[in-house]
Each structure stands twice: as C-alpha cells, then as structure tokens.
Amino acid sequence: MLNPLPRLKETPSQTGGPYVHIGLTPNFAGIAGVYDTDPGATMLTPETKGQRITIAGRLIDGSGAPLTDAVVEIWQADADGRYAGAMSHAANAGPAFLGWGRQPSNGEGIFSFETIKPGPVPGPDGKPMAPHVVLWIVARGINIGLQTRLYFADEAEANGTDYVLTRIPDIRRRASLIAPRDDSGPVPRYMLDIHLQGDRETVFFDV
Amino acid sequence: MTGLMLPGEDGALYPRDRSWHPPGLTPGYKSSTFRAPKHALLSLGATASELSGPTFGHSLINPLDNDLIRNFSQDGSEAIGQRLIIYGQVLDENARAVPNTLVEFWQANAGGRYRHKREAYLAPLDPNFGGCGRAITDANGFYSFRTIKPGAYPWPNGGNDWRPAHIHFSVFGHAFAQRLITQMYFEGDPMIWQCPIVGSVPDKAGIEQLIARLDRHNTTPMDALAYRFDIVLRGRRSTMFENKLEGN
Ligand SMILES: [Fe+3]
Numbered sequence: 001m002l003n004p005l006p007r008l009k010e011t012p013s014q015t016g017g018p019y020v021h022i023g024l025t026p027n028f029a030g031i032a033g034v035y036d037t038d039p040g041a042t043m044l045t046p047e048t049k050g051q052r053i054t055i056a057g058r059l060i061d062g063s064g065a066p067l068t069d070a071v072v073e074i075w076q077a078d079a080d081g082r083y084a085g086a087m088s089h090a091a092n093a094g095p096a097f098l099g100w101g102r103q104p105s106n107g108e109g110i111f112s113f114e115t116i117k118p119g120p121v122p123g124p125d126g127k128p129m130a131p132h133v134v135l136w137i138v139a140r141g142i143n144i145g146l147q148t149r150l151y152f153a154d155e156a157e158a159n160g161t162d163y164v165l166t167r168i169p170d171i172r173r174r175a176s177l178i179a180p181r182d183d184s185g186p187v188p189r190y191m192l193d194i195h196l197q198g199d200r201e202t203v204f205f206d207v
Numbered sequence: 208m209t210g211l212m213l214p215g216e217d218g219a220l221y222p223r224d225r226s227w228h229p230p231g232l233t234p235g236y237k238s239s240t241f242r243a244p245k246h247a248l249l250s251l252g253a254t255a256s257e258l259s260g261p262t263f264g265h266s267l268i269n270p271l272d273n274d275l276i277r278n279f280s281q282d283g284s285e286a287i288g289q290r291l292i293i294y295g296q297v298l299d300e301n302a303r304a305v306p307n308t309l310v311e312f313w314q315a316n317a318g319g320r321y322r323h324k325r326e327a328y329l330a331p332l333d334p335n336f337g338g339c340g341r342a343i344t345d346a347n348g349f350y351s352f353r354t355i356k357p358g359a360y361p362w363p364n365g366g367n368d369w370r371p372a373h374i375h376f377s378v379f380g381h382a383f384a385q386r387l388i389t390q391m392y393f394e395g396d397p398m399i400w401q402c403p404i405v406g407s408v409p410d411k412a413g414i415e416q417l418i419a420r421l422d423r424h425n426t427t428p429m430d431a432l433a434y435r436f437d438i439v440l441r442g443r444r445s446t447m448f449e450n451k452l453e454g455n
Binding site: 006008015017022023024026029033036039067073075077083084123138139140146201 | 246248269298299338405414440
C-alpha cells in the first residue's frame with residue numbers, strides 16, 4: 001500500500017476538566033490508597049546516569065492568573081540522547097530512565113520535575129537538535145492538550161541551530177521556550193514561565 | 208518498557224485533523240476564554256521526540272486498578288450506584304489495535320459528586336468511591352473496567368448548565384504525539400446535546416464517537432450492564448515507500 005488514507009477518525013479531544021488531578025495524580029488530589037504512588041511522580045533511580053537538574057514552570061492564563069488545576073507531562077531523552085519506550089528510531093535508552101514524568105500544578109500554578117539533563121537527539125535533518133524536553137499540558141479550559149518544548153539557556157550555541165527553534169518565524173518568540181538557569185540550589189534549576197495568551201504567549205506546536 | 212514497533216508503521220504520523228477536534232477557543236465553554244492560545248499552533252511535523260513515547264509494563268497495574276467499585280473501599284463494602292462494565296478497543300487511524308498502552312479514567316460518583324477539595328456540589332460523597340482507575344490494553348488493544356454510573360452534575364458556566372453523565376479518559380498510544388484526553392458519554396442521554404463542553408466538538412459525527420453504546424450481550428446477569436467505548440488514536444504511515452525520517 002502506498003500512503004494509504006487513514007480509515008478511522010481520531011477520537012475528538014475533550015478538556016481534562018477541573019478535576020484532572022483526580023484521574024492523573026490521585027495521591028496529590030487526596031485520594032490515597034488506590035495507587036501506591038502517582039504515575040510519573042519520580043523519574044530518577046540511583047542508577048540513572050546524567051546530571052541531576054530541576055525543571056520547573058509556572059502556568060499563566062490570559063488574565064495573568066496562575067493555572068492551579070493543570071497537569072503537565074514531560075518526555076525526554078536520557079543523558080546520551082536516547083529515548084526509552086516505543087516506536088522511535090532513537091529508542092535505546094537504558095531501563096534506569098524512562099524519560100517520562102507527570103506533575104500537577106500547585107496553588108501558584110507551578111510544576112516541578114526532578115530529572116536529568118537530556119542529551120542531544122538527531123533531528124529530521126540528521127543534525128542534532130539542542131537538548132530539550134517535550135511538554136504536554138492539560139487543564140480545565142484547555143480543549144486539546146497543548147504541546148510545547150523546554151530548552152536550556154546554557155545551551156545557547158546548540159539552541160542557535162536547533163531544528164525547531166530556528167523554524168519559529170518570529171525570532172522574539174523563540175525565547176518563550178528557553179528556560180533560564182538558576183544555580184542557587186543543590187542542583188541547577190531551569191524555570192520557565194508558560195503563558196497561554198498575551199504579549200509573551202508561549203509557542204505551542206501542532207506536531 | 209521495551210521498545211515496541213508495529214510492522215509497517217514507522218513513518219510519519221498523519222497530520223492531526225484539527226477541524227475534527229474542538230478549537231482552543233469555544234466561547235460557550237467559558238473556561239476556554241483565557242486558556243486558548245491566540246497565536247496559530249506552529250506546524251513542524253513530529254521529530255524523534257514526538258514519535259517516541261513511554262510504554263508501561265503490566266506490572267504497573269494492581270488487581271483492583273480497573274475496579275472502581277472496590278478500589279477505594281474503606282470497609283470492604285462496594286461503591287453505591289448502577290453497576291457497569293465499560294470496555295472497548297484502542298485503535299489507530301489505520302484501524303489497527305494499539306496493544307500495551309495505558310488507559311486512565313476518572314469520574315464523579317453516582318450522585319454526580321467528585322472526591323475533590325474544590326468540589327462544591329451538595330450531592331454527598333460515597334465513602335467507598337474514589338473515582339479513578341486504570342488499565343493497560345491487551346494484545347488486541349482491549350481494556351475494561353468495572354464502575355458505577357456517574358451522576359449528572361451542575362457546573363458554573365452558564366446560569367444552569369449541567370454535565371451529562373460522563374467518564375474522563377486519558378490514553379497514551381506509543382508516540383507522545385498520540386497523547387489524548389477525552390470524555391465518554393452514555394447512549395441515549397438527552398443531556399449530551401445540551402452541554403457546552405460536548406458542543407465544543409464541531410461535528411455531530413465526532414460527538415457520536417464519544418458516546419458509548421449499551422452492549423446487552425456483554426452484561427453480567429444480575430450484576431452489571433456493559434457499555435462499549437472504542438478509542439481511536441492518531442495513526443502513522445508505512446515507510447515502505449518513503450525515505451527514512453531521520454539520518455537520511
Ligand atoms: Fe467531569
């Protein structure tokens with residue numbers, strides 16, 4: 001078959017609603033005892049190789065208010081730029097690091113992941129993409145999950161040639177995906193403000 | 208967590224048909240007003256970062272994870288409500304089964320009340336109902352769980368909006384770009400057609416895709432009715448006649 005047309009329609013998305021924490025992070029929502037831990041709450045094991053970092057973000061809506069009812073998932077490569085899991089040409093990461101995490105936003109709209117810095121992954125042009133993390137954001141009022149990326153401010157050279165960043169037509173908007181580094185804590189912390197609307201609206205992707 | 212590649216499906220994802228999904232801004236659903244990006248989404252096509260995705264072993268799942276009637280029981284008693292079996296097949300757009308993928312679900316109790324500290328509806332909590340569960344699809348893409356029928360509930364949107372009975376679903380697939388959250392409704396419920404959130408889906412045929420069908424054949428006699436809800440995730444082209452995606 002040469003490029004067969006899809007036979008079925010994708011199931012339409014619906015908002016995760018105001019209580020998405022019940023379904024995806026029930027222990028955080030106060031529903032204890034159903035799952036031992038919330039899925040994706042911990043990304044690291046002692047065997048995980050790579051530089052420990054914190055990735056954090058603050059979700060802000062078009063009125064300037066924090067999103068306190070969101071769930072954020074991240075998906076990333078390991079320190080050598082390999083993905084765990086399925087259906088990837090780059091899928092060879094070791095079992096010590098799944099590369100997937102899930103966190104609720106808190107009362108200030110902030111989410112936070114303890115993870116490792118990912119290595120560079122080959123882009124569609126065969127050149128390495130700058131180290132990055134893929135983000136997926138769901139909440140009340142979001143009709144279909146928002147997909148974006150987080151890049152690292154201390155990778156300025158790689159960011160300057162990254163396959164995705166360089167394809168954002170408005171150069172000023174590229175900065176919306178690049179998280180500044182904060183070294184005041186025990187591990188480097190990269191914190192990004194994610195604006196759903198407004199002058200500083202984050203770049204979201206149709207992937 | 209082992210890699211899983213379906214034969215013949217390692218090409219690009221079909222572009223998402225955004226006209227089949229709700230647009231970001233749907234004024235009838237007021238919460239979308241400040242939460243819908245105003246810029247157009249940037250289309251780039253998926254890279255290795257979106258074509259890969261996490262897979263979860265069956266070891267994640269405890270025996271009661273797909274039994275919402277008992278998985279929050281405080282004293283051995285079962286949740287109150289009309290007993291249901293919800294089951295279905297996860298497929299992709301090529302109508303191929305999606306095996307070994309995580310499906311999560313959450314819902315209100317029989318009175319329409321969620322177990323959440325911000326929930327303000329006066330319907331009572333059921334001490335033996337938590338409202339969340341999960342399953343991993345089998346080799347043929349099937350999931351199933353046991354629960355009680357959720358009640359309809361009012362919500363602050365318009366002056367007197369009510370949600371039809373529904374169950375929230377989260378599905379992974381095998382590529383992170385397949386990630387989907389949706390809601391399931393019950394066949395024959397007239398409130399489906401009055402709901403602003405349902406109405407965010409542009410096409411009536413799309414809404415029909417969200418409605419589970421009563422399946423008398425699979426009911427458990429003297430115990431539970433069955434509803435079938437199939438879920439379709441994005442599909443991928445075959446690379447048989449295509450250039451490689453990466454490294455070419
Ligand atoms: Fe709901």
